[in-house]
Amino acid sequence: MTTNISEEIKLRPLETSDNNQIALLANNIKIWNNVRDLMPYPYSLKDADEFIEFCTNEEPTTTFAIVYKGELTGLIGLTLQRDVYRLTAEVGYWLGEPYWNKGITSKALKLILEYGFAKFDLIKIYAGVFEYNKASQRVLEKTGFKLEGVLKKSVIKNNVICDEYRYGLLKELYIV
Numbered sequence: 001m002t003t004n005i006s007e008e009i010k011l012r013p014l015e016t017s018d019n020n021q022i023a024l025l026a027n028n029i030k031i032w033n034n035v036r037d038l039m040p041y042p043y044s045l046k047d048a049d050e051f052i053e054f055c056t057n058e059e060p061t062t063t064f065a066i067v068y069k070g071e072l073t074g075l076i077g078l079t080l081q082r083d084v085y086r087l088t089a090e091v092g093y094w095l096g097e098p099y100w101n102k103g104i105t106s107k108a109l110k111l112i113l114e115y116g117f118a119k120f121d122l123i124k125i126y127a128g129v130f131e132y133n134k135a136s137q138r139v140l141e142k143t144g145f146k147l148e149g150v151l152k153k154s155v156i157k158n159n160v161i162c163d164e165y166r167y168g169l170l171k172e173l174y175i176v
């Protein structure tokens, strides 16, 4: 009998002892090339410690470890928006390279949607993806997100200007 891997994927809050694994996985230019410059690179143990401390003080918790077979494989989080955008949240994620293309992030995204829509008064969860990041666009599409627009030349990464693809999922269209 084959095991459904999605049953082995869980989200949990970060723990102090996650620092080594986060630093090991996050210190990867292939991850950094696809995320905001706010994420450090090279990524040190101190960076991991500071990030974990920040997340463990979140109230409520919005950042989670993506755990596969008991191992931390990456991170996923919601950023709750403010002011007139307060009914929406942005989702962000990265996964360690050894775990890519197993369906782990797609499942993690489903889990955080479930959490986000149940816990907060949200009508939409969205994500912004650099135009060249086809894997992340695929993850969002597989999970039911729709391409809402292309923000032309809105990103500069590695000194190259590119478009941002903006994906959204409305709560009313979200199917558990």
Ligand SMILES: CC(C)(COP(=O)(O)OP(=O)(O)OC[C@H]1O[C@@H](n2cnc3c(N)ncnc32)[C@H](O)[C@@H]1OP(=O)(O)O)[C@@H](O)C(=O)NCCC(=O)NCCS
Residues within 6 Å of the ligand: 030, 031, 032, 034, 035, 093, 094, 095, 096, 099, 100, 101, 102, 103, 104, 105, 106, 107, 127, 128, 129, 130, 133, 134, 135, 136, 138, 139, 142
């Ligand atoms: C994007 C990322 C999170 C995907 O995680 P993952 O667990 O490998 O994703 P999944 O396995 O759930 O799905 C990946 C999908 O992308 C597809 N894919 C992978 N590379 C691709 C490429 N170069 N072009 C097109 N599709 C691609 C896979 O085939 C798979 O689709 P399928 O199930 O239809 O075959 C991971 O690659 C990552 O962390 N990248 C760097 C950081 C990042 O991009 N973060 C997101 C910023 S918006």
